Amino acid sequence: MERKIRVLVAKPGLDGHDRGAKVIARALRDAGMEVIYTGLRQTPEQIVTAAIQEDVDVIGLSCLSGAHNHLFPRVVELLKEQQAEDILVIGGGVIPDTDIPGLKEAGIKEIFTPGTSMQDVIAFVEANVSKED
Amino acid sequence: MSARKTNWQEAFLSGDVRALARALSAAENEPTIVQDFLREHSQRLGRAHIIGITGPPGAGKSTLTGRLATELANRGFSLGLLLVDPSSPFTGGAILGDRLRLPEVAYHPRVFVRSMSSRGSMGGLSKATNDAIKLLDAFGKDIIIIETVGTGQSETDIISVADSVVVVAVPGLGDDIQAMKAGILEIADLFVVNKADREGAEKTERELRNMLKMQPNSSDWSIPVIKTVAIKDEGIAELADQLLAHYEYLQSSGLLLEQRAARTRAELGELLRSQLMREIDSLIGPARYEELAQEVVGGKRSVYDAAYELWQQFLGQITSNQ
Numbered sequence: 001m002e003r004k005i006r007v008l009v010a011k012p013g014l015d016g017h018d019r020g021a022k023v024i025a026r027a028l029r030d031a032g033m034e035v036i037y038t039g040l041r042q043t044p045e046q047i048v049t050a051a052i053q054e055d056v057d058v059i060g061l062s063c064l065s066g067a068h069n070h071l072f073p074r075v076v077e078l079l080k081e082q083q084a085e086d087i088l089v090i091g092g093g094v095i096p097d098t099d100i101p102g103l104k105e106a107g108i109k110e111i112f113t114p115g116t117s118m119q120d121v122i123a124f125v126e127a128n129v130s131k132e133d
Numbered sequence: 134m135s136a137r138k139t140n141w142q143e144a145f146l147s148g149d150v151r152a153l154a155r156a157l158s159a160a161e162n163e164p165t166i167v168q169d170f171l172r173e174h175s176q177r178l179g180r181a182h183i184i185g186i187t188g189p190p191g192a193g194k195s196t197l198t199g200r201l202a203t204e205l206a207n208r209g210f211s212l213g214l215l216l217v218d219p220s221s222p223f224t225g226g227a228i229l230g231d232r233l234r235l236p237e238v239a240y241h242p243r244v245f246v247r248s249m250s251s252r253g254s255m256g257g258l259s260k261a262t263n264d265a266i267k268l269l270d271a272f273g274k275d276i277i278i279i280e281t282v283g284t285g286q287s288e289t290d291i292i293s294v295a296d297s298v299v300v301v302a303v304p305g306l307g308d309d310i311q312a313m314k315a316g317i318l319e320i321a322d323l324f325v326v327n328k329a330d331r332e333g334a335e336k337t338e339r340e341l342r343n344m345l346k347m348q349p350n351s352s353d354w355s356i357p358v359i360k361t362v363a364i365k366d367e368g369i370a371e372l373a374d375q376l377l378a379h380y381e382y383l384q385s386s387g388l389l390l391e392q393r394a395a396r397t398r399a400e401l402g403e404l405l406r407s408q409l410m411r412e413i414d415s416l417i418g419p420a421r422y423e424e425l426a427q428e429v430v431g432g433k434r435s436v437y438d439a440a441y442e443l444w445q446q447f448l449g450q451i452t453s454n455q
Contacts, residue, residue: 004250030224031224031226032226035226035228035229037228053154053245053247082151
């Protein structure tokens with residue numbers, strides 16, 4: 001049977017803008033992936049619990065509140081605590097270029113800022129998820 | 134990394150949540166591994182109360198499932214939830230959004246939630262659902278709740294896996310109860326009229342009760358009709374009470390074992406059929422199928438004749454192999 005890439009799309013933080021997250025969710029679905037969409041205002045703890053229960057390959061975080069420098073690294077940290085650091089974490093939203101190196105250093109594999117094409121996101125996920133297992 | 138993904142068995146037995154999650158993925162991707170595991174640990178099966186929740190799209194099944202799970206978890210039960218959503222017939226992808234509707238319970242320490250894509254199955258569940266239920270059972274969950282994809286008239290797969298089936302109706306859906314055709318109405322052990330604060334709730338409830346009166350009912354269980362407003366937590370405690378009462382009834386009447394035996398017979402038939410098909414495929418091969426299909430389409434023989442010929446050929450092969 002064919003293995004499907006499973007992605008958790010989550011919105012940490014308190015902003016109520018989930019359009020970007022929904023657009024990404026649809027694009028990934030249309031690329032044949034299974035997308036678990038958890039909605040607004042999730043804490044990093046909730047995101048990591050869901051990711052583990054759902055056994056996802058990727059967590060896609062979307063944040064427009066400006067709190068990404070705190071929230072994104074916290075997700076990576078909690079994954080490490082659960083020995084689940086093999087889950088790929090990517091992020092998107094309104095993120096200043098100057099923040100990106102720090103986020104990558106904290107373990108976010110890639111940051112997609114407004115204007116990124118969906119094809120680029122899909123290609124990145126497909127290239128970085130190991131299918132051999 | 135790869136080793137941990139495939140070696141979940143030992144951790145599973147010691148109650149590791151991540152291993153359970155891995156096992157559920159295996160049920161979808163490599164079912165034979167899971168079946169071997171379950172074969173070895175069959176004594177861990179048959180202990181959970183399996184509840185199915187079904188009904189038309191938009192009836193509020195996810196919210197109801199979430200509230201019911203909260204109620205049962207607060208009463209001390211450990212729960213596994215399987216939420217099945219449809220997959221795209223074109224790409225095979227899926228957006229699984231049921232978690233959206235059960236925000237708090239999904240993070241309760243006694244609750245494990247898993248979203249599943251129907252992966253093209255048509256009966257309201259996915260092929261892997263049955264094995265997924267068994268894994269949650271073997272893991273030691275007291276109660277397993279399965280929420281099906283939104284069903285219409287004939288998606289009645291849920292009775293082949295659940296001990297107690299809840300059919301959720303809402304006021305003002307099409308031509309009311311008539312729109313829920315025989316199939317889905319007949320599988321209910323409990324009815325819920327959700328969104329009961331809406332206009333028409335009494336009418337829907339009355340219609341369900343009338344319909345139940347007209348149905349021949351030989352059992353001692355009288356099917357309750359419960360009004361709920363899931364989003365406000367109304368009627369949820371009663372639903373939980375009635376579900377537990379139904380399970381007790383199944384146990385004390387001996388029906389639980391009877392139902393499970395019937396399900397097992399069906400499952401045995403299914404397993405043997407697929408085993409047989411695999412044998413036939415490997416002994417005869419796809420080329421012969423294609424040849425015969427062409428002959429049928431070309432009008433040279435009937436499909437019944439072609440099937441008979443394949444069967445004879447298969448029998449010939451096994452006798453000569455012995």
